[in-house]
Amino acid sequence: MDASFFSCKQILIIDDCAPVRTSIKAMAQQIGFQSIHLARDAAEAIGKCQQIPFDFILSDFNLGEGKDGYQLFETLKAQQLLAPLSCFIMISAENQRQTVHGMIELQPDDYLLKPFTYQQLELRISRAIKSRIALRKIYISLFEQDYHTAITECDNAVAAKPEFANAALRIKGELLLKLKHYADAELFYQQLLQRQKNLAWARLGHAVACFYQQRWDDTELQLADLTQFDETKVEALDWLSRLYVKYRRFEIAHDTLYEAALLSPKNITRLKTLANLASIVGDKPASARINAKIVATARHSVNDIAENYLNQARSLVDAAYCGNVLERAVTINNAAKIVDHLAKRFDASKLKAEITILRSRFLAAKGELADAKQLIGEIPLSYQQNITIDSCMDAAKAYFELGDLYASQVYIDKLQHILDRDDFLTETQRIMLEMEQKRHEALKAKLKIINAEATDAYQQNDFNTAFDRFAETFDYMPTNPTIAINLMQTMLKGARVNEQSQRYVRAAVKLLARSELDEELTVRFKRYLGQLKEMHPEVIPRRRPKEREVL
Structure with a gap:
């Protein structure tokens, strides 16, 4: 593309190193950009994005204090600060597998390794914008969440723009799965693979379509093979782990998801699922460690929420029961420190019920049962009307630990109704609920006999x-x-x-x-x-x- 095209485009360059910003700015000028904006960190970049609809954003992965490039991209997407035709290119001096897999999963328009020349930069920028322009009607429909129109535009792009057909086909397959048209998705991927047998992403889509139709034997073979390719490795491991959960093979499901988390360690939902699997297999201390990692990983990201800290404290209470009296006291004190810190970072008045229930669990774990009962009595059972899944589970555990099976059952019944999503995290939460219900039934039967x-x-x-x-x-x-x-x-x-x-x-x-x-x-x-x-x-x-x- 010639320089006149870029002369009227807005570009933002983000790097914490001033000489690097200057160098990339000079390259952008050579390419033809005239409206060039610079930012030294993510906070400054977000502020500029709130004021200017940038056509191109070039961000270094490591941005010093605060958000990194990955978290910046997450934030811009979450706050809808990227226009449908905006191109986001990640720049990094690192080619470590963790960084690369994370970028594949996040799907920026491109990923560029330092050092690079202005010709290389121009090639990546031109390639990204050509694809955006060719598929603009698809991207606009996706931005507006008009998925049926997006599918129609995918078909139109395949017919009219063969150079970008694979990109349009990939989006179409993902949309068919998103809309739960699993039989249509399976047929779509089958026909595509008859023409192009080695499309790893199409094979993954076909495996997912088979998974949702409960043809799990075929799915396992496909997914195991797809773990060999960088493009599909992390997602294939995710789905393979979920498949093992369907087989009730929780240990191997945990180990498989753990491998995915090592490859792409910034995905918070995956880490939450892994923490649940660790709890399911009985490794409560491991679950607590993963929840601590979630807190650290989510810092500065859009996922930095109070629930992460609550879950870390909750998992420490669960782990405390695995140790002796002295170890339990130390673990509970650590959990209490997390809650104290939480109250300083977030609006504690909005978390009163969750914190009170946690403090009740602290007392119960230390054997101060009368105090624990008195404290939890401050929270009416009507509290469960508006409650997160994790908070609901914690309340059920708290009352169970106090021997109040009626109140515990109230929250278990509530969980039955709010676990309504069809994703891997929710599936592990359903299994944890099932385990809690079994604990109830076993205790009720035992108490009846006694x-x-x-x-x-x-x-x-x-x-x-x-x-x-x-x-x-x-x-x-x-x-x-x-x-x-x-x-x-x-x-x-x-x-x-x-x-x-x-x-x-x-x-x-x-x-x-x-x-x-x-x-x-x-x-x-x-x-x-x-x-x-x-x-x-x-x-x-x-x-x-x-x-x-x-x-």
């Missing part, structure tokens, strides 16, 4: 056995007032008094003293408490100020 044994023993005046069974139930439901009352009553009836039984009754008294009880339980508690003071004063816990009125 309670029956406790009741039978009590009726037969075998108070030692009855106390042991009620204590076992209390281990699972440590905030249940009815079980706490049963423990007090059984000791008064004649169950053995030793160090272990005293510990259970102290916990029961402490719980009841700090719980809101109905009239019947209040009467029984006061009566049993008075009797215990006379018969076994040693089991009465030391009073706290807030408990004196009751005790």
